[in-house]
Amino acid sequence: MPLLSWLSESTDERPEAVRVDDRSASWVELRRMAAAVADDLRGVGRVAVPATPTLETVVGVVGGLLAGAAVVPVPPDAGPVERDHILRDSGAEALLTPAGGEPFDSAPPAVPVDLARRSDTRHPESDPAATALILYTSGTTGAPKGAVLSRRAVAACLDGLADAWSWTPDDRLVHGLPLFHVHGLVLGVLGPLRLGSRLHHVGRPRPERYAAAGGSLYFGVPTIWSRVAADRDAARALRGARLLVSGSAALPEPVFAALADLAGHRVVERYGMTETLITVSARADGPRRPGTVGQPLPGVRTRVVDEHGDPLPAGTMGELQVRGGTLFDGYLHRPDADAASRTRDGWFRTGDVATVGPDGWHRIVGRAATDLIKSGGYRIGTGEVEDALLAHPGVREAAVVGTPHPDLGQQVTAYVVGDDLREADLIDFVARQLSVHKRPRQVRLVDALPRNAMGKVQKNLLVQE
Structure with a gap:
């Protein structure tokens, strides 16, 4: 099945299938715009995309994937040193820019993304093992590392979340997340294009914009949900939604309680990393417990180990390790870091401290380096x-x-x-x-x-x- 299966097969020409801020496109329009970009990227193995919250970014990312290229999102607020490192380290052969936009200094050749162009070219689907994305981690030491994510891993993640969250074409997803991370790009853009839900990216994620969007499914990080909970009118406006999802950091329990009271929703929390995509989540058809992130998605296994790598009994705090079909293929040009991130028997070391209860529910304590205090x-x-x-x-x-x-x-x-x-x-x-x-x-x-x-x-x- 194609990675972006819904977009690839849809004949729906109704407007507003995908809306970013104040501009929108139907499924057919989006596919034809992206196909025009893909036409220009024939033979390009890796393409960089300045990941601004715009329709051009969505079209550019989709165009790169249709062309079979590995897409390298570049944070729009990256300074010149970080940006140059990403472009150089990734080996990007082209840089997608808005039509009339200025390319970066010392960047690869610019390819314009012109939303007025259309193409009906049908590009062949790439091998599932081919690289879909190279996402650069915001590490605490050294230059960012490029995590190589296959098309197969992205598909496994999204299909697992569709199962956990009952995510269907009847949904309208609303969020305002950055488009250079797993949360905003993989879940928030590629998810709708694979699963068929409409998408409304609100631009800046202000509470009033979330409230006015009329979605059934909302994504946010704790900072967003904290601001929504503090705006009582905005929180109450979300009562008509089907599901609120929080991730990227722990949701404070007072915010969980406020949203349950005002919006009528017990928020679904989930857990993942750039290197693993989403591996653990609460379910739409199950309980949601504040401070916990649920159980592993289909095809994912987890374990908690001590400092010697020995498995710990249920309820004991230790390092969380994972394995399954959502894991990345490795760090680009960093075999040393890749080897250090995996155990001899094939588990990925998350570096996060967690507990797993007898019922399989996970509680993430935090990063081992900063969130576990030995006193x-x-x-x-x-x-x-x-x-x-x-x-x-x-x-x-x-x-x-x-x-x-x-x-x-x-x-x-x-x-x-x-x-x-x-x-x-x-x-x-x-x-x-x-x-x-x-x-x-x-x-x-x-x-x-x-x-x-x-x-x-x-x-x-x-x-x-």
Whole structure:
């Protein structure tokens, strides 16, 4: 079956099948526009696409895939050093640009994406093992690494989510996510083009835009859902939706509860990485438990191991490892990093700390490097402390990290955004909710937390500070 099977086969000419901000196209129009791009990319093995939230980006990505090229999304806010690294490291042979747009300096030859052009060329479907995407990871050390994702892996991920979320052509997907990550691009664009749901990308993901979109299926990251929950009218406007999905970071339990109350939805949470795509999720036809991300998708296996790689019993905190058809093919030009990411028996080391209950439900504690604190012989997950802080009425945001301590090894340190707060009061507040050894030993009151484009708190910056 073609990767973009719905788009490839649809004869539907009704407008607004795909809408990005204020421009839209029918399925047939989108296919013909993308085919015109694919015509220009004959013989190109890898093509870079500036991943702005525009219809040109959608047409360019689809055109690259129709041509059988590996598509390399370039973050629009990437600085010249990062951008040049992506273009050089990926070996991109062409750069898709909006018609009349300015190409990057030192970039490969520009190929314009002109939405006025149409083509009826039917390009042959590529081998499922061929590369679909090269997505660059936002690593905390060194230059970003290119994760090579096959067409087969993308298809396996989307088909698994269709099963878990009852995702069908009757849905209208609404989101405002960046188009250079798994969440916004693979799930948020390629998902509709494979499964047939209409797509409305709202541009900037403001609560009022989500509220006005009239979708049945909504994607967001915790930052978006926190803002929606704070806008009571916007949250109530989502009562007519079928499913709200959150990912890319843990959804705070107070936000989960607020959306359940105002929007009438218990949010589905899921888990994945650039290298694995989505591997674990709650289901549309099953329970949704705050702070958990559900069970493995069809064809995916998971295990939790200790620092020696030995499997741990249910409910014990350790590193999560996964295997299955959604995994990437490796890091481009980085056999060393690829070898380090996999065990001898073929499991991928996620670097995330998790627990898996006897019923198979997964709880993601966080990154092993920043979200597991070893203090005085105790292993403390930062998410539990963050949830306790967020229960305080004056706390708007919280991030917890481990910082060096001469006696304990590490101490619990919290960074908090809020109003009229005192350090001692917050420490006592947490100590009354959790075990005393989990209380912060230091609370730093800040105006804002550093976040990346997906809304994830950049804890490595807090640790460095």
